Amino acid sequence: MTPQTPILWSFRRCPYAMRVRLTVLYTGVTVDLRDILLKEKPVEMTTVSPKATVPVLNDNGTIVEESRDVMMWALSKNDPEGWLDMPAEGHAMIDTNDGPFKKALDHTKYAVRFPERDASADRAAAADVLMGLNDRLTHQTNLFGDMVKMADTAILPFVRQFANTDRDWFNAQDWPHLIRWLTAFETSDSFATIMVKRPIWVPGAEPTYFP
Template sequence: MTLPILYSFRRCPYAMRARLGLASADLRVELREVVLRDKPPAFLAASPSATVPCLKAGDSVIDESLDIMCWALAQNDPEGLLDMPQDGHALIAATDGPFKTALDRYKYHTRYDDADREAERTKASAHLETLNTQLTGQDWLFGPTPRLADLAILPFIRQFAMTDKTWFDAQDWPDLHRWLETFLASPRFAAIMTKYPQWREGDAPIFFSG
């Protein structure tokens, strides 16, 4: 049986999200590490958007990170990540929408002629305040164990935090800081952040299951 192929890039938060979903589902895939400045033809042929992550499973191609998570968890969800209130989907949508837009304009402000770095950080911070409030009195967003929203959102909070770690650490978000640090110290995060060589046509396959 041919395994699904995941085209990934280690540091991309969207690709982290996909790997987290596959790892939680304990699904084995062939992992192909893409260097974004040197995209291989097989990847470009597979991915309609030419972006990572991209999962090729038989004749099907899944080109969105959240869809990859949901595809994997629909097959096997031993941690119950999909057992989540509708509010969780709203938090994911807010992260992928206004928060990610502000994050990009904060982190990569030199790419945008009209970006005010501090103003964008302030916009993003409003979402982090919401998450900090949601986490008050509980380990994860919706209780004592993680749900889909936690794993879908955390890679982007990490990206924001690492943009200016000194500033981030100084903010009065104790529950958010605890949540992020728990994730960063977890064996799951360590497993999905293993370094792999750039994939080239003809290379021996590398397998990933988290």
């Protein structure tokens, strides 16, 4: 049986899905990109992934449900500029991003849902992580030198999400190197490409091949 093009379920504004689309774009591995609405998740996705969160990759019956694992799936197929050529510290930084930083980000962004918490303390906790990134970027373009690595791509969509909780406050902070790094990301051709609005997937739709 001829293998089918892998299916990637995605949501345009989700930072987890963003970093996967960025990786797929970089590697050039073709997928059938299916954009969905989170409030109307198709049964075709939830059947293969009861977790029902994006992104989800269906590679001919092999289901990959975590965004970092989907990134690794694509990079294992093609990594022309050596995104995986980074020290173990890079993976530890992604752990921090996906754990403590994302938790502080959510508590900041959705503070109204957590009335028992101190929103200013949560924002300060997130800012501590970002200040560490700023310090790393003082004398280099990206987290591990001039070249983009997996860590940059995995973390930047979440920095953007945090910045957008209060862009004026974010831009007023003393982290010029972080702002420069984020601005370069937001004005890149790659970011523009992955953020193109595509039709919401419906059953029977023709494949939307990406990249």
